[in-house]
Amino acid sequence: MSTNGYHVAVVGATGAVGQQMLVTLEKRGFPIASLKLLSSKRSAGKEITFKGESYTVEEATPESFEGVQIALFSAGGSVSKALAPEAVKRGAIVVDNTSAFRMDPEVPLVVPEVNAADLRGNKGIIANPNCSTIQMVAALEPIRQKLGLKKVIVSTYQAVSGAGLEAVDELKSQTADLLAGKEAKPEILPVGGDKKHYQIAFNAIPQIDVFQENGYTFEEMKMMNETKKILHMAELQVAATCVRLPIETGHSESVYIETEQEGATVDELKSLLSDAPGVTLQDDISQQVYPMAANCVGEDDVFVGRIRRDLDQANGYHFWVVSDNLLKGAALNSVQIAESLIEQDLLS
Amino acid sequence: MSTNGYHVAVVGATGAVGQQMLVTLEKRGFPIASLKLLSSKRSAGKEITFKGESYTVEEATPESFEGVQIALFSAGGSVSKALAPEAVKRGAIVVDNTSAFRMDPEVPLVVPEVNAADLRGNKGIIANPNCSTIQMVAALEPIRQKLGLKKVIVSTYQAVSGAGLEAVDELKSQTADLLAGKEAKPEILPVGGDKKHYQIAFNAIPQIDVFQENGYTFEEMKMMNETKKILHMAELQVAATCVRLPIETGHSESVYIETEQEGATVDELKSLLSDAPGVTLQDDISQQVYPMAANCVGEDDVFVGRIRRDLDQANGYHFWVVSDNLLKGAALNSVQIAESLIEQDLLS
Incomplete structure (x- = not known):
């Protein structure tokens, strides 16, 4: 693991799941070197507090992912389809909480307690399954x-x-x-x-x-x-x-x-x-x-x-x-996927 | 059918199902010559309007069933166990909406659209099945x-x-x-x-x-x-x-x-x-x-x-x-059983 933690982005930070992702990252002490909160144009500009620090939510664009190592997506399928490949292109691993890539045979669909081994050989995108x-x-x-x-x-x-x-x-x-x-x-x-x-x-x-x-x-x-x-x-x-x-x-x-x-x-x-x-x-x-x-x-x-x-x-x-x-069904499982990537040394 | 209708008693008349039984009897024009509204001691004395006429709810006792031809019970299993046999003894047919007699092999358990024929050979008590x-x-x-x-x-x-x-x-x-x-x-x-x-x-x-x-x-x-x-x-x-x-x-x-x-x-x-x-x-x-x-x-x-x-x-x-x-699951089905008894000429 990087000694200072990882460069993390949360896409859909103002949504029901995005908010729980932030709570979960904080609660579990996920190793964060830097944090970007991204959203649609409509929610950009909002202020969100994380670990006592205030963050301004930015509109998610392809360039937002420069320097990001891990991006947690939960902003709807069309956002994931458009931006997840852009994030991967820039070197990030994407954990996507929408249905956009779940049934793609190239994309691991992971509940860490069940099939963490499927994370090996991922091609940059990992899908978080449906809550139910x-x-x-x-x-x-x-x-x-x-x-x-x-x-x-x-x-x-x-x-x-x-x-x-x-x-x-x-x-x-x-x-x-x-x-x-x-x-x-x-x-x-x-x-x-x-x-x-x-x-x-x-x-x-x-x-x-x-x-x-x-x-x-x-x-x-x-x-x-x-x-x-x-x-x-x-x-x-x-x-x-x-x-x-x-x-x-x-x-x-x-x-x-x-x-x-x-x-x-x-x-x-x-x-x-x-x-x-x-x-x-x-x-x-x-x-x-x-x-x-x-x-x-x-x-x-x-x-x-x-x-x-x-x-x-x-x-x-x-x-x-x-x-x-919102937790095991979404935010927690996404963060657990990120933790499992670290444990398995799959996050560069 | 009796030209003037039947002598009817509703036991548990103040309850959720009892109220729907009265609505259903009225709505379907069930042939009623006389109506007794019975309940526990606690609810006795209440006034209930049926077809524009006011009825005083009476405490249900064995003697309440003298002269009653059909008694619709929905006042809990213990009331049915105690009073349904008393009603039958006095010549009434009981349609019981509790679970007291449902699995008794001597008692027909009837949904008229499904097994109305089971009403033949009844021994005075007919059970209305559970709503679900x-x-x-x-x-x-x-x-x-x-x-x-x-x-x-x-x-x-x-x-x-x-x-x-x-x-x-x-x-x-x-x-x-x-x-x-x-x-x-x-x-x-x-x-x-x-x-x-x-x-x-x-x-x-x-x-x-x-x-x-x-x-x-x-x-x-x-x-x-x-x-x-x-x-x-x-x-x-x-x-x-x-x-x-x-x-x-x-x-x-x-x-x-x-x-x-x-x-x-x-x-x-x-x-x-x-x-x-x-x-x-x-x-x-x-x-x-x-x-x-x-x-x-x-x-x-x-x-x-x-x-x-x-x-x-x-x-x-x-x-x-x-x-x-409350209707097909209880009150309506009970009244339909009574109607089927009449149609099949099983109510004397």
């Missing part, structure tokens, strides 16, 4: 290692902060309006750029991201394709239903799996998960202990509970996975 | 008839009104408190009588009803056992995960099924469901049309959408089912 994928594979990997994995069926319970700070504001203002007997005014969710917008307060919207021709949303396809890529299991059966809920932060997932090996007990699964890196077991039904979105906010780990055997299928199990979608 | 079961089997039955059914995996998104009016108040007051920067004070949910209570506002609680030793909640076991009983399929594989959400009314369900027959197209499923009684198809992803809790409130039907094939399993399908948990 990250927490699920963190729970699946310890089970896969011991029992193998054949099938995954997941239904998600996703928080609005995954759609950005404007979606959080929309949830709050709609909720206040409805409590006051006024009408809800949907303007952003389920998808800012889609044709129709629906009330999120006191509702469940079975659409996250736009629809594909096959009937699945892009969010669902992300979970399905990314899970196979991260676990190196093209043959894994994965199906997802993704649902947006009136929760500010914290994604939950109801997961059903079928393992290769039959007959493992719930205690064996609990033991695998409690030993797994980045996973905290919260599972004691006698005391009503299980993970919940409201308890995971600001926490680094992926929380797993409600583990039980399927009553019909000898290799079937159900469980409930919860994590802070 | 009713809407699911209404969607499953047309598929089962044509394609057969092997496996069902469901994750629910359930509204708080299923836990009563106090739970609705708790959601509203907690939500207002949190928006005002105050702390949430959990006192009722997830289960009034259980040891611990958790914040429901802006949260997802993976517990409805108390836990069983096998790791499933009683709500989950209800869905699993009742589905098999209603469909007359002891061999059906059914697994449920039931989750309480900050939604006032309207249960949603993410359902995965495997059919006996392989290869049916999504259009075939859509056609089966659009022809099914009590089911409305809401499925046009090109226009972002899918069912949502906020749109189903006050509606009688079960709404189905997001129908798509599993990409790995040739007999696998996913869909999204939404219904008003």
Whole structure:
């Protein structure tokens, strides 16, 4: 490691994930020699405090990346597509939190606890998986290692902060309006750029991201394709239903799996998960202990509970996975990728 | 049918479901010769208006059922256990909306669109299934008839009104408190009588009803056992995960099924469901049309959408089912059972 730390840029510094990236970099004492906060033209000029020092946010341009060693991107897919190659051209390694490069076979898609080795041989861009994928594979990997994995069926319970700070504001203002007997005014969710917008307060919207021709949303396809890529299991059966809920932060997932090996007990699964890196077991039904979105906010780990055997299928199990979608689901995992690059001596 | 209608009693008339029963009886023009509104001692004395006339709620006792022909019960399992047999003893037929008798082999468990024939041979008590079961089997039955059914995996998104009016108040007051920067004070949910209570506002609680030793909640076991009983399929594989959400009314369900027959197209499923009684198809992803809790409130039907094939399993399908948990999930289904008894000439 460079003795003075690294020259770091955060692209999308004013967004929901960008803000958590800064909190995470500071909290984990990431070795920073210099820091550039970049954004769109619209947010440029804002002042942000990091480690007690004030930084002016600059508009991100190709030239912004001169001298940058590591760039954390979270400013939307089109920004990443335009600027990540420019950053790489100038010698930076990019950790990209958008979907722009995730399924590119040349780009490693990494959850460090699961497949840190995939960082070797990167060509400058590393993709951070989708938030709902990250927490699920963190729970699946310890089970896969011991029992193998054949099938995954997941239904998600996703928080609005995954759609950005404007979606959080929309949830709050709609909720206040409805409590006051006024009408809800949907303007952003389920998808800012889609044709129709629906009330999120006191509702469940079975659409996250736009629809594909096959009937699945892009969010669902992300979970399905990314899970196979991260676990190196093209043959894994994965199906997802993704649902947006009136929760500010914290994604939950109801997961059903079928393992290769039959007959493992719930205690064996609990033991695998409690030993797994980045996973905290919260599972004691006698005391009503299980993970919940409201308890995971600001926490680094992926929380797993409600583990039980399927009553019909000898290799079937159900469980409930919860994590802070802005932290492990986004900012923390990006910073952990950067840390893993350093540990593996992959950052020059 | 009796020319003047029937002598009807509603037990639990002041509760969330009881109120909807009265609305439903009135809306559907149920033939009523006389109406008794019964409740616990605590609520007795309240005045309730029905068809423009004021009724005083009376405490339910065994003698209350003298002369009653049909009694709709929704006042909790212990009230049903104590008083339903007393009502039957006095010549009434009981439609019970609690779980007290649902799995009794002597008691028909009925969703009229699915198994109205089971009402024949009843011994005085008919059980109304659990809200989350009713809407699911209404969607499953047309598929089962044509394609057969092997496996069902469901994750629910359930509204708080299923836990009563106090739970609705708790959601509203907690939500207002949190928006005002105050702390949430959990006192009722997830289960009034259980040891611990958790914040429901802006949260997802993976517990409805108390836990069983096998790791499933009683709500989950209800869905699993009742589905098999209603469909007359002891061999059906059914697994449920039931989750309480900050939604006032309207249960949603993410359902995965495997059919006996392989290869049916999504259009075939859509056609089966659009022809099914009590089911409305809401499925046009090109226009972002899918069912949502906020749109189903006050509606009688079960709404189905997001129908798509599993990409790995040739007999696998996913869909999204939404219904008003107080209507088709409870009050409406109970009244429909009473109507079916009349149609089948089973009410003397």
